[in-house]
Amino acid sequence: MREHSTQQEAESAPGCAVPATATEVLLDGHRATRDRVARSILDHGPSSAADLASRLGLTTAAVRRHLDGLTAAGLVESREQRVYGSRGRGRPAKVFALTDGGRDAFYQAYDQLAADALRWISDAVGGGKAGEEAVAAFARARFGRQAEKYGEALSSAGAGERTEALAQALSADGYAATVRRVPSAAAQAPAGAQLCQHHCPVAHIAEQFPQLCEAETEVFSRLLGTHVQRLATIAHGDGVCTTYVPAPGAASSPALRTAAGRDTDAAPTAGTSTDDSASAR
Incomplete structure (x- = not known):
């Protein structure tokens, strides 16, 4: 998930290519921002974009861009957050969790x-x-x-x-x-x-x-x-x-x-x- 300067430019452009494999995405440079997002989900469990932004010191918009890339690569999936007991009005919050492929790529490393x-x-x-x-x-x-x-x-x-x-x-x-x-x-x-x-x-x-x-x-x-x-x-x-x-x-x-x-x-x-x-x- 190393983001070289050329990769960062490509990611900001519409229709950027998705890395070939989950392992390639997660293992090619653990300091990249996208890897930090995925690692935070691994360490803390299913998380909302706002939670990730707060933990990583990023804007919610930036986190969502990385989540979109991780989702496209099959590493992350979104789901509704389950709430126990009484729940307030409105739709449940959306959280993002690693898929089996996302977990496996981390575990290999x-x-x-x-x-x-x-x-x-x-x-x-x-x-x-x-x-x-x-x-x-x-x-x-x-x-x-x-x-x-x-x-x-x-x-x-x-x-x-x-x-x-x-x-x-x-x-x-x-x-x-x-x-x-x-x-x-x-x-x-x-x-x-x-x-x-x-x-x-x-x-x-x-x-x-x-x-x-x-x-x-x-x-x-x-x-x-x-x-x-x-x-x-x-x-x-x-x-x-x-x-x-x-x-x-x-x-x-x-x-x-x-x-x-x-x-x-x-x-x-x-x-x-x-x-x-x-x-x-």
Whole structure:
């Protein structure tokens, strides 16, 4: 996606040619503006043109021009932003998300390096069980550093607000997290919650190294002060990473495992839904 001066002139002209392949667009110079737009969507999940302009310090008109080029190349697609709970008047906002081709082009460039590094860590200690534990130790150290930052965000939250505070902290790191309140099976019992991560920057790596997901779940449990259950992960082919968080004093609910994490178009901001039908999907 390197934009040489001649390419920039060509792009400003009507009917400019679309690059031949998705990989060519994304891998030919990661500092180009169009690559920054695509990378921001990758890191933060589905985003509106206004959100992208704010994050990148560009005008909305400039962002839309790059989005048009990415869409023409098959790297980005637009969709209506899904809103949980009550919605105001007017049409839903339009957001832009990477297509499978767009994600694959990025993963070819960045994920292979990370996968090679983790495989080297495993092989350096002899592979097998020792290698798995070495990767797990790395994952725990990585998420442990994140936990320190998230802990500060949760320190001022009340007992019933910690899951929402964690979702907001995760969203700030590009995980596009939301919270769904889940009614308890027992009458008069407090509701639990589903912490949903609609985007995972390391999903392709976690496919090969599940220790990353396991370490993240351990961190969630420690931060929230309760045993949590990972119901679904993007790394295993689900639409959303979903973690069940029981209400204070309540037991975990394995029944909520059914059909968790199938919603791929949810809004990429932290929030709460009390819609029972949404949490049962």
